Amino acid sequence: MRLDDVSSGEATMSLAFDGTVIVPAADPDDGERTAAALASHLTPTSSVVIVNVIEKAGGGIDKASVSQxxxxxxxxxxxxxxxxESTDATVETAVLYGTDVVERIFDEAEDRNADAVVFTPREGNRLAELLTGDVARRLVKEASIPVVALPQDDS
Structure with a gap:
């Protein structure tokens, strides 16, 4: 991961992910938003691992079947x-299983020797965050490697 000053008359910052990044995606819209925000920060040496964590109930009843x-x-x-696919980065996908989504994401990051976990925050109300455990907040608070929250690409 690089953060470079690029000067052409004005001060700007350029963020590039030139190693392995773990990109958690909760649903297709989330994955698409994050991929759009991430694409311009990738280099030919970037390795992106898009992950979706299937949360197991840990002895309770699961919300949906594993196949669904x-x-x-x-x-x-x-x-x-x-x-x-329009970038020069290497892209992999992985379905992960676990009882704690955040813990499972960081376990995968450690297993793959990742440089960072990268995501775009989803909009949601405070009640929804409280009920779901607010994965984004936990990603930042419990980080074992750098966590980067990218702004959404509005183009």
Whole structure:
């Protein structure tokens, strides 16, 4: 990961991910937004791992069948691949399973010796964040490697 000053009369910053980044995506729209925001920061040496964590209930009843959630992950990967295929980066996808989404993301980052976890924050109201455990906030608070929240690409 590089943060460079690029000067051409005015001060600007350029962020480039030139190593391995883990990109969690919760749903197809989230994956697409994140891929769009990430694409311009990739280099030929970038390795992107798009992950979707299938949360297991840990002894309780799961919200949906594993096969339904794997199909959901396939939709996420298809939409992110469409955007990232125009870059020179290496792109992989992985379905992960675990009882704690944030813990599983950081375990994967460690297993792959990733340089950062990269995401775009999703809009949501405070009540929804409280009910879902606010994964974005936990990613930042419990970070074991750098976590980068990219602004959404509005172009």
């Amino acid at each position: 959630r794997e199909e959901h992950a396939d939709d996420i990967f298809e939409r992110t691949d469409r955007i990232l």
